[in-house]
Amino acid sequence: MRFDYAIVGGGIVGLATAHALAERFPDASILLLEKEDGPARHQTGRNSGVLHSGIYYAPGSLKARLCAAGVQSMMRFCDEYGIRYEQCGKVIVATHARELPQLERLYERGLQNGLNVQRLTSEEVRAYEPHVQAIAGIRVPSTGIVSYRHVSLTLVDLARARGTDVRFGTRVERLTPTAHGYDIGTTAGDFTARVLVNCAGLHSDRVARLAGTDPGASIVPFRGEYFELREDRRHLVRGLIYPVPNPDFPFLGVHFTRMIDGSVHAGPNAVLAFQREGYRKTDVNLHDLTEVLRNPGFHTLARKHLREGAMEMLRSWSKAAFVRSLQALIPEVTADDIVPCSAGVRAQAMADDGKLVDDFLLVDGPNALHVCNAPSPAATSSLEIGRVIAARVPGIAPLTPARPPLEGVYA
Structure with a gap:
């Protein structure tokens, strides 16, 4: 099956990316692949559920800027879809x-x-x-505080309602770059996509290398x-x-x-x-x-x-x-x-020098974007991270009117 965008990873960042891509490119075909039997089984579903303010992060960093915007976006999302938060x-x-x-x-x-x-x-x-x-x-x-598992389940429902093909229990085993994107081999069959977005969390560095991109970090x-x-x-x-x-x-x-x-x-x-x-x-x-x-x-x-x-x-x-x-x-x-x-x-x-990466790490590849460091406050920032990704990946369909991305967040 052929898709415009394929997202690897069904945590909150991957789901927020599917949400943002569907908003920005409503006519595009989107595939989301997750190896577990449901969403948010790892970092998203096992964190403390804090809506972070952004106080700890270096001014001007992606974490500081996306967290400050993200907590507001997340509360608006919860208000809109009836998700309890405090x-x-x-x-x-x-x-x-x-x-x-x-x-x-x-x-x-x-x-x-x-x-x-x-x-x-x-x-x-x-x-x-x-x-x-x-x-x-x-x-x-x-x-x-909020339940990010509840947020993720809502994002799954929204993605499917907008036509995103969400496939759980589907592990990516092969990524082959081609002239037109990627051939994707999985435990549930083969797919092709024109653009790859890697939101694989604990395995994001391995997925990047599988796609032929060195993220410069492990x-x-x-x-x-x-x-x-x-x-x-x-x-x-x-x-x-x-x-x-x-x-x-x-x-x-x-x-x-x-x-x-x-x-x-x-x-x-x-x-x-x-x-x-x-x-x-x-x-x-x-x-x-x-x-x-x-x-x-x-x-x-x-x-x-x-x-x-x-x-x-x-x-x-x-x-x-x-x-x-x-x-x-x-x-x-x-x-x-x-x-x-x-x-x-x-x-x-x-x-590679032993320093822990302080900020969110987004690594470009050929027709691909790899999210290779998204620990806390990624859940708080997830809706804004998705917007940044949707603004950064190659466009497939005509852009629709949408909120402009934050300026300078990936300069």
């Missing part, structure tokens, strides 16, 4: 004096990114989160493990409570997140997963693991973050260590208050 706001708190300079830098970054950010004293923190112990904090009112999977507060202890958390992140470490630290269903998750840590879809400590894929360990860049990364990495591993194997990290924010939390819940795996791109 702007509960979040507090980022300092528990030691040494964290105050970084807290102030975060406040200034929030202002640079055009956010409403409020400084908080210790007493003001407790007015929002009575059980938190902090010496200072900042509040970001625009942060919220995916390193980091498992994030969570605990959940027992129902009778959920009152300890009203909204979202984050520590001041370590500026030398690319993760945000364990935090408390109230989910849209009312549950409260605590975590995640960040440990190397021994399998790209390794959601349990015992999940090991020798090919995946060997690929990481043979990469010289990973050894550079590991040496740089040896101390932080060791602490993350300790939290992974010791509940007591995990609880101590939580008690830095809420001293009342005990080991009896939390139970393990499902983990997620972050698809983090690492450049």
Whole structure:
């Protein structure tokens, strides 16, 4: 079968891309291929459901610009299609004096990114989160919560209603560039497409190489493990409570997140997963693991973050260590208050020199675009990422009137 556009990956970024392409090219034929039996089975369906504000990201970066626009787009989408969400706001708190300079830098970054950010004293923190112990904090009112799985299911329905051919349980095994696009070999038969869009998440680097494009980076999977507060202890958390992140470490630290269903998750840590879809400590894929360990860049990364990495591993194997990290924010939390819940795996791109890619990474190929780094806040930003992709890929059908893409986001 022949299509104008083929999208590989049925997470929220792939589905948002199908949504944007159908809006921009209503007469084009679109195919979406997903190897799982349904949408949002990996990063999208296993994250904490936060509508991020964009406070952490470098001003002018794709993450900062698309997150700020994306949270607004996502709330409008939810309003339009009756998806429940809540702007509960979040507090980022300092528990030691040494964290105050970084807290102030975060406040200034929030202002640079055009956010409403409020400084908080210790007493003001407790007015929002009575059980938190902090010496200072900042509040970001625009942060919220939603179910990205619900959003994804809605995007699937919209895609099919507009004529997109959405095929689950279809793994891409071969991509052959041709003069007219790509021949695509899958477990459910062969297809051709004039333009390929790679939104394969944890396997995005492999799909890019399968299509003959070197993305200049490799995916390193980091498992994030969570605990959940027992129902009778959920009152300890009203909204979202984050520590001041370590500026030398690319993760945000364990935090408390109230989910849209009312549950409260605590975590995640960040440990190397021994399998790209390794959601349990015992999940090991020798090919995946060997690929990481043979990469010289990973050894550079590991040496740089040896101390932080060791602490993350300790939290992974010791509940007591995990609880101590939580008690830095809420001293009342005990080991009896939390139970393990499902983990997620972050698809983090690492450049060949061992540096983790800080921004979203979009790599052009012949008649193709590869999304090779789309970790958090990609879910928040997904509708805007889709718009950027639709504006960037080669046009097949006449353009229809649509909102113009954000200027300069891929300059």
